[in-house]
Amino acid sequence: MDITLKQMQIFRAVVIAGSITKASRRVGLSQPSISQQLAKLEERLGTQLINRNRTGTVSLTPSGEYWFKFSDEVLRKFDQAIDEHEKRYVDNRVFLRIGLSPTLRGRFLSAAARIASDEQGFAKFEVSYATTSSELVEQLRLHQLNCVIVNDEALAEDRSSFATALLFRDPMVLLVPADLPGGMLEKALTKGVKASQLDASLTRYVEISANVPMRPVSDAWYRSNLPYATPAFSAMTYVAATDIVAEGLATTHVPLSLLPSLPNSVRARLRVYTLSGMDRSIVLAMPKHLMTLPGYANIFKRLTDFCRHEYAQNVPADSVLELPTPERARLEKELVGGRVAAGVQQNFQ
Structure with missing residues (x-):
């Protein structure tokens, strides 16, 4: 039996998600189907790749570490080859699959859709929401998304794989x-x-x-x-x-x-x-190989410019107040009281 791309995709999804249960939701397969594919892969290789813990989480064996790195590299190159094929021999269609937190709905989402649809070769715009940046980065690594807006800390382990830009x-x-x-x-x-x-x-x-x-x-x-x-x-x-x-x-x-x-x-x-x-850095991330395709590179630049020069400046300064402190309130009260006293004194002179 040969090792298939599907088996490598499932194996990588389980490792990235951290459990078979979470991977099931990501790849759209039942848990028994995932377990069966993993068993076939381990049988073919003649070694155990993952340790299944009582809590449902998984950890890699030494051979699992090797095959995870190999599978990740093969699948990444395969996706790059597909993109390059479409660029050279099919057309320059742009399929933007963007991942956001619900925070960036409304004005940001409409602007992102407009920027994508303005691009020559635009074919489709898809948006997915997740409650955390880590979930979005996970979907980016699994190639379910090709563009995300996330907290910079979520990219710590994967920064070298993606083109990134600080937005605000x-x-x-x-x-x-x-x-x-x-x-x-x-x-x-x-x-x-x-x-x-x-x-x-x-x-x-x-x-x-x-x-x-x-x-x-x-x-x-x-x-x-x-x-x-x-x-x-x-x-x-x-x-x-x-x-x-x-x-x-x-x-x-x-x-x-x-x-x-x-x-x-x-x-x-x-x-x-x-x-x-209490603040965080928000970044835009795309797979690096997409930066060689003009359509995606233009979207990357225009999204960056929009966030830096329009969206981030869209909160009126006077609508955000300085947090009051008891000490500041006391000083302001004394200052006002002093002015009143001085005014009263002046009126009697």
Whole structure:
């Protein structure tokens, strides 16, 4: 029995996904079918390639390490050959399969679709969403996507395989209901304040998915700054978390890049505050071999230019407020009081 490309594709998918269960969703095959193909491959090679753990995760044996690297290289070259064949002997059609987080819906998505459709040879634009950048990079490695917008950290192990461009720095911000009484947030940030003294929305927050890298940082911020707030709500996406805050029920953390895509009806019900030390780099990534094809190279450049010069600048500076602190509030109060006193004194002279 010969080793087939399908067996190598399945083997690589299992390794990248980390389990047969996750790989099943990625390649569209049942778990028994995947296990059967892996068994045939191991039988043909006369060696065990993966260790199947009780938790369902897999790890590579020494021979598995060798065959994973070999399979990944063969499949990558095969995809490159297909692309080169279409370039030379078929036509210059562009099939853009882009992966995004739900944060970049709306204005960004419509701009990406327009940029792709403007390209000569445009054939199809497909968009896929995932809740984390790691999921998108996994699909990029499996060649299910050929373009992704992700957190830079998710590319750490694969950077050499892709062409990348830094699009913008994406700081996390604090969302609170727009109708929160004035001075209430400053009061909430004061040490020793009691939860009973605060608006109910400040005693609850929306925790983001545990799969999101910023989750531990977000939880730590709440423990340090709003220790009485409890994670009364949980959301898989930042968009869902935003909707809960807009209803006046809680607070949450979201990336600033979400704001340009929010409907005005939602944006009007939010107040946005800056946070220090909580940001991430957002990058565009494509397989390097696609950069030799003019259509994909042009899309790469135009998406980069759009993000750097239009999308990232689409949040009005005056719509994001500086996070108040009790100390700043006290100084401002003293400054105003001093001016009033000076004015009163001047009036009596």
